[in-house]
Amino acid sequence: MRTSSNQWGFxxxxxxxxxxxxxxVGAKSWRCLPCLRTELRLDLTLSCGQSFRWRExxxxxxxxxxxxxxxxxxxxxxxxxxxxYSMQDSEGKVKGRKRSAEARPDGPVKRTRGMITVxxxxxxxxxxxxxxxxxxxxxEELLKDYFxxxxxxxxxxxxxxxxxxxFKSIAKAFTGVRMLRQDPTECLFSFICTSNNHxxxxxxxxxxxxxxxxxxxxVLADSSVESCLRNLGFGYRARFLQQSAxxxxxxxxxxxxxxxxxxxxxxxxxxxxxxxxxxxxxxxxVCLMSLDKAQAVPVDTHVWQIAQRDYRxxxxxxxxxxxxxxxxxxxxxxxxxxxxxxxxxxxxLFCSDLKKFQDLKAMAVKKEEVTEVxxxxxxxxxx
DNA sequence: GGCCGACCTGA
DNA sequence: CAGGTCGGC
Numbered sequence: 214m215r216t217s218s219n220q221w222g223f224x225x226x227x228x229x230x231x232x233x234x235x236x237x238v239g240a241k242s243w244r245c246l247p248c249l250r251t252e253l254r255l256d257l258t259l260s261c262g263q264s265f266r267w268r269e270x271x272x273x274x275x276x277x278x279x280x281x282x283x284x285x286x287x288x289x290x291x292x293x294x295x296x297x298y299s300m301q302d303s304e305g306k307v308k309g310r311k312r313s314a315e316a317r318p319d320g321p322v323k324r325t326r327g328m329i330t331v332x333x334x335x336x337x338x339x340x341x342x343x344x345x346x347x348x349x350x351x352x353e354e355l356l357k358d359y360f361x362x363x364x365x366x367x368x369x370x371x372x373x374x375x376x377x378x379x380f381k382s383i384a385k386a387f388t389g390v391r392m393l394r395q396d397p398t399e400c401l402f403s404f405i406c407t408s409n410n411h412x413x414x415x416x417x418x419x420x421x422x423x424x425x426x427x428x429x430x431x432v433l434a435d436s437s438v439e440s441c442l443r444n445l446g447f448g449y450r451a452r453f454l455q456q457s458a459x460x461x462x463x464x465x466x467x468x469x470x471x472x473x474x475x476x477x478x479x480x481x482x483x484x485x486x487x488x489x490x491x492x493x494x495x496x497x498x499v500c501l502m503s504l505d506k507a508q509a510v511p512v513d514t515h516v517w518q519i520a521q522r523d524y525r526x527x528x529x530x531x532x533x534x535x536x537x538x539x540x541x542x543x544x545x546x547x548x549x550x551x552x553x554x555x556x557x558x559x560x561x562l563f564c565s566d567l568k569k570f571q572d573l574k575a576m577a578v579k580k581e582e583v584t585e586v587x588x589x590x591x592x593x594x595x596x
Numbered sequence: 597g598g599c600c601g602a603c604c605t606g607a
Numbered sequence: 608c609a610g611g612t613c614g615g616c
Contacts, residue, residue: 262610408611413607415610448604453612492612513610534611536598563610 220418220445224428224438244349246356248293252366254389255288261564262412263393263502265403265419266427276424280355283424297352361394366557373551373558379523380551380558383565386577390561393502397470399427400503405453405490407498418447430467433458453490460488478506493540501556509556510544515566516559517543523562524550 259267259275267277276285283298357363366389374381407415432438433454442451461469473481481504485496494513500506510516517535520526520543528546529539544555551558565574 404610405612409603409609410605410611411607411609413609414605417606443604446605449602449612450604490612494611498610511610515610533600538598 220421220447221428222421222423222425223441224432225426243294243296244353245295246293246353246362247291248288248362249291249367249389250288251370251388252362253288253293253360253391254387255286255293257387257390257564257570258360258393260569261390261560261567263560264395265416266399266421268420268422278424278426279359280352281426282352282355284356293356295352295356359394360391364391364557366391369554369557370561373554373561376552377550377558380562383562383574383577386573387561387565387570390564392507392557392560394505395503396427397473397499397503398430401457401470401485401488401491401495401499402427402433402454404495404498404502405457406447406450408450408490408492408495410450414446418445430458430462434462450490457488457490473500474504478508481506482509493537497544497556501560507554507556508548510547510559511556512540512543515563519562519566520546 255275256269256273259277260269264277267275270276270285271287274285274287276283278284285296285298287294370384370388374384403415403419406418436455438458439451439455442454447454466472473484476484478500481500482493482496485491485499486493491499494511497506497509497511500509501511512520512535517529520528521530524546526543526546528542529535532539535543547559548555564570565577
């Protein structure tokens with residue numbers, strides 16, 4: 214399977230053509246938002262398996278597609294910087310507005326690795342300032358919505374830490390792990406691909422360059438899609454993808470998936486489970502990561518292991534794989550522990566359990582041991 | 597209702 | 608075997 218090229222690309226319109234006018238922009242214009250690193254850590258949040266299409270394209274610079282635009286994001290201790298690229302169609306015409314020539318004197322230096330080139334646009338294509346402001350406002354709102362910045366993460370961490378000492382010790386090194394609010398269609402079809410699969414292969418299937426919009430329901434529902442995706446290495450999941458798209462098109466309105474945002478958690482979960490390739494785990498991922506169900510706790514083998522190892526949770530002990538009942542019991546166990554945002558808390562521990570972050574976790578554990586030693590010493594001194 | 601094997605693929 | 612799900616006992 215090719216992992217270097219865009220696996221979905223042939224199903225959707227490229228936003229950026231790789232051979233010419235790549236990331237076509239005018240004068241660079243970074244904009245920013247006040248945002249503490251304790252509220253958002255781009256590196257943790259964008260690479261912990263919620264979304265598979267963000268890439269670190271430069272040191273601390275993350276590039277991906279969201280809301281029909283290509284974004285590059287980076288951050289300092291208290292500021293989130295963002296940069297969007299004009300969208301073009303396949304004929305190379307710029308569809309979005311051209312960028313204004315306003316530049317940040319002290320903005321972060323944009324660095325890219327290889328694949329991305331920048332073409333300058335003539336400055337005369339600037340649009341009136343009023344429209345620019347309106348447009349800028351819309352992009353700021355897109356970003357706030359995607360990262361759910363209205364949710365105060367520091368407060369949640371405090372609550373979870375009070376209820377759960379293990380969380381508290383881990384959380385010190387993993388602040389700012391935040392739930393994204395993704396597009397439901399992209400989220401659903403991405404997570405159908407995760408079953409019985411590894412992360413590296415999932416990324417190979419879903420990530421790619423050049424940057425592109427996620428394929429639409431109509432495209433995915435086409436009968437030719439299964440064989441196409443099989444040829445690209447999607448395996449038996451190819452059929453699930455095509456069939457799920459077909460079923461949604463045949464039995465629901467086009468906005469059915471989006472409309473699940475406004476129905477109760479268990480109802481949304483049940484609705485999703487009617488789709489081929491969607492069991493409890495995938496349904497919970499979609500509920501949590503795109504349908505505003507903060508209490509959904511996706512229980513995979515990692516989370517099950519965390520429950521047993523770090524919480525002495527005996528639910529389902531001895532079983533080789535999760536039954537639906539055990540799955541629900543473990544979810545309830547965590548919901549009772551963490552409360553209505555249990556799914557958000559779960560993602561922090563899930564993140565801390567990833568192999569690539571073990572060095573970070575080791576630091577937290579080390580601090581914890583030191584703390585324990587100090588407490589013990591104090592006790593010893595007292596007695 | 598719960599248990600078990602099959603399912604694509606490649607690190 | 609891997610961040611499951613499905614279909615058959």
